[in-house]
Amino acid sequence: MGALSPQHFAEVDYVVVGAGSAGCVLANRLSANPKNRVLLLEAGGRDNYHWIHIPVGYLYCIDNPRTDWQFKTVSEKGLNGRQLIYPRGKVLGGCSSINGMIYMRGQAADYDLWRQLGNRGWGWDEVLPYFKKHEDHAFRNGHYHGQGGELRVEKQRLHWDILDAVRDAAEELGIPKADDVNAGTNEGAAYFEVNQRGGVRWSAARAFLEPVKKRDNLQILTGAQVERITFDGARATGLVFHHQGKPRLVRAHKETILAAGAIGSPQILQLSGIGPVELLKQHGIEVRRNAPGVGANLQDHLQLRTIFKIKGALTLNEMQKGIWGKAKIALEYALKRSGPMSMAPSQLGIFTRSHERYETPNIEYHVQPLSLEKFGDRLHDFPAITVSVCNLRPESRGRVAITSNDFKEKPEIRPNYLTAQEDQEVAIASIRHARRLMATQRMARFAPQEIKPGLTYQSDEELVEAAGDVGTTIFHPVGTAKMGHDPMSVVSDTLELHGFEGLRVVDASIMPTITSGNTHAPVTMIAEKAAEMILGDDQRRGS
Missing domain, CATH: 3.30.410.40 (Cholesterol Oxidase; domain 2)
Structure with a gap:
């Protein structure tokens, strides 16, 4: 934890942690209403590195400290003792700024399984409209595809x-x-079809942030790494984050939303006292809720x-x-x-x-x-x-676990x-x-x-x-804060954290099972659907 008392930074309606595939969509949609004050926090930097935008530049962005967290797995028994690099985007756009750009939704059966597991509203026929809503397909339109949205899809x-x-x-x-x-x-x-426009990478930042970054009610802060969530009883009230070497406090009157990905979101929850009780006690963290599913259920291709x-x-x-x-x-x-x-x-x-x-x-x-x-x-x-x-659908399950109560320390990744x-x-x-x-x-x-x-x-x-x-x-990587209703689930089918108010997780970590293909498109869909649920709840509250 930070040695200094955090200085008050802002009062907002929504604070979104992580400007990756999900966070960019959320920032766009939640700030569309000028009455909503939205703060988007990104621990990495701006996406002004030229290799981000040239498609082959992924070669120079992965394992580059400018754009990648440079995580590694532990030595894996199943890989004959090898460790693997585990790239995660450290830049506006998150992994969509360094990934393979492949647009792949998966299979209808993936989402029907989510619904069969008790997650209402997540079947294929129910999520398809959210894929289409922000799609701008170069040559497909109709029942399965959309045009005119923010996320460009083209042939290579x-x-x-x-x-x-x-x-x-x-x-x-x-x-x-x-x-x-x-x-x-x-x-x-x-x-494969790709998220490019005219041979240039079309990241989530280019698609969803660039057009709205000048909105008066949206603040985008880079170099802002979260230390912990703050609470008043069972209600999340905001965050302590570090910016320019100093701890800052932001209060979120409506919701605090974690969109830091399948590694970052469980790490923040564990640092905030929500996770497996043995792990939290091991690192001297006060247990707010014993949640054994936080960091568990890690799946990867x-x-x-x-x-x-x-x-x-x-x-x-x-x-x-x-x-x-x-x-x-x-x-x-x-x-x-x-x-x-x-x-x-x-x-x-x-x-x-x-x-x-x-x-x-x-x-x-x-x-x-x-x-x-x-x-x-x-x-x-x-x-x-x-x-x-x-x-496509591995049975092996791993975990993500903090290695210290210091938010700057990299977590253990054990697939x-x-x-x-x-x-x-x-x-x-x-x-x-x-x-x-x-x-x-x-x-x-x-x-x-x-x-x-x-x-x-x-x-x-x-x-x-x-x-x-x-x-x-x-x-x-997906699944480390899974959606569901069993004892290992972390969020509900509305992506609200079990046992808490004003706190959601919206990213790949909520997938109960991995989709049968590349994961960027499903994550943007999850964020699109989540934004609608968040705004709907706000409207019902009469805010």
């Missing part, structure tokens, strides 16, 4: 013959070519990066070789906003089943026309493609990858599925040669070991 601005071949190869395995993987079912092979050396097709590996190759790529982007500098980390997606027992696709491919040993390394000097496969038997079985099947994909007639002309994990891994036991060697996160 480049083409690779080798990816066309992989898509054909999937069809050879009985996986159909798909047109729209955001209409409730994502089965099939399709090129682990991708298995299989790599195949190929012949007879261009990949980025050789395209970017030498100064002239790099110059040509830069010139194309400068003139046309297209080419490799406009590309998302993954271009082709394939959604299918690892086993016929699954009702809907349970694995997702991210196929890339490039290869490297690990993130941050140089590309290989030979032509190759990366054929990553991730388990527990591949600890569930089901996840190991899916991993085994995924590697074998990728091998079958590369062994199709369509791929034969490219003579694919597996270099990771390598054909020496054949038995089930060997493939589990291989999965531990090549597995890495695609940065989709």
Whole structure:
């Protein structure tokens, strides 16, 4: 806790913590009524770093202290003792300023399951209008899509013959070519659509904050890190945060809203005395409420990066070789906003089943026309493609836990990858599925040669070991303050914290189960729906 008494900073109606995918939507919607005074706090800086806006710039934003919290997992048993970097956006726009820009809603069944778990109003047919409300799709409109909203969705601005071949190869395995993987079912092979406008990243900050940042009733404060929530009995009254080295106190007359993400929100709750009682006592924090679910239920998508050396097709590996190759790529982007500098980390997606027992696709491919040993390394000097496969609905559950009562200390992140038997079985099947994909007639002309994990891994036991060697996160942590009504749930289906008033959590942490795809779009939907609920409650109170 801060040694100095916090100085009074402001009296507002709503204070929102975190200017990421959710916080930007909330700030926009809650400040639309000029009577509402809204303060948006972002612990990171402004989004004026040029690499944020150039799509390929994610390479320079991830693990960069200017834009990333630079978290790491603990050493993971399921990954053969490896630690993984765990990027989280530390900038306006949050993770939407450093992510892969893929627009992916998941499956209708994901949201129907949330409703089946007792969360009223969260079925697919009920959340679809909120996806559409802020969507600005470049060429789709109608029942499943919207145009004219803030969040731009476009096709990627480049083409690779080798990816066309992989898509054909999937069809050879009985996986159909798909047109729209955001209409409730994502089965099939399709090129990912992205949150870009004309080859430039379209983050939540660009979409939702930039148009409204000059509203008189909205204050956006960067470099503002929260220490704890303040209370009057069971009612949240505001926050203590630190800005320019000094503790500040803000009072929120209507609501305090945590939108700090699946790592940040449980950390703030634990620091405020809401969490597992043993953890709080361990760090000398006064227990306000024993809430064992705070920080628990961590879910994430682990991708298995299989790599195949190929012949007879261009990949980025050789395209970017030498100064002239790099110059040509830069010139194309400068003139046309297209080419490799406009590309998302993954271009082709394939959604299918690892086993016929699954009702809907349970694995997702991210196929890339490039290869490297690990993130941050140089590309290989030979032509190759990366054929990553991730388990869309992992059974393994981890946790996030504070390591100190000092808000500046990084929390412990323990995903527990591949600890569930089901996840190991899916991993085994995924590697074998990728091998079958590369062994199709369509791929034969490219003579694919597996270099990771390598054909020496054949038995089930060997493939589990291989999965531990090549597995890495695609940065989709969710579930650490889950919505529900069981003893481990943290928020209600209106996202209000159980046992408290004036306090909500609105971000990926509220997902009871992870969605079957990338998570940025679902989080913006959650915030859109939450804003409507918050404003509706305000109207009913007659404020």
